[in-house]
Amino acid sequence: CRRCMQCDAKFDFLTRKHHCRRCGKCFCDRCCSQKVPLRRMCFVDPVRQCAECALVSHKEAEFYDKQLKVLLSGATFLVTLGNSEKPETMICRLSSNQRYLFLDGHSHYEIEIVHISTVQLLTEGFPPGEKDIHAYTSLLGSQPASEGGNARATGMFLQYTVPGTEGVTQLKLTAVEDANVGRRQAVAWLVAMHKAAKLLYESRDQ
C-alpha cells in the first residue's frame, strides 16, 4: 500500500508507513500512534495500533484487569436448563484456563466458551407484560441497554451447542433476588460475562 488507509496521506521518506499490530493494515504515524497492550495475541508490551483497534484493545485490557477476576470467582444463580421447569441453585464461574463455564450444584455442567452462540443479558424494565424476559439486549453486536445501569441486570440467557449432538441447548441464569451480597456479585458476574462475550464477538468479527 502507498497511502494511509485512514487519512489517505501518501507515504514517502517523511511520512513513513506503520502497520497496526492488530489488524495489519498500513497507516501513517499519526493514524497509528497509540500503543496499547494486546494480550490476546501474547504481546506483553504495548504495541502500535490504529485508532480503531486501539479502542477495542483498550476495552480488552480493561476487561482483563477487572472483569476476569469477577468471572473466575463466580456467583450464585438459579439455573434453568432447556425446557426444565425446576431451576437449580448453582455456582457459575469461568474455569481457570478461561475455556469453560462451570456450573456447580447438585448437577455439574461444563460449557465450552467457543460453543456458546448466543448471550443475552436479561434486564428488568420494559417492555411491560412479558413474564421473565422483560427487555433483553442481544449481545452480539449491540450495546447493553444502558452501560453503567448495571443494577438492572437480572439474568442471562445462553445458547450453546454440545459437540456430538444436534441443535442448540438453552440455559437461563437468574440472579437470586433475596440475597443481598449474592445478588450484587451475580449482577457483577452477568455484566462481566456480557462484556466478555462482546469482546469475543468483536475479535471473531475481524
Ligand SMILES: [Zn+2]
Ligand atoms: Zn488496526
Ligand SMILES: [Zn+2]
Ligand atoms: Zn494517516
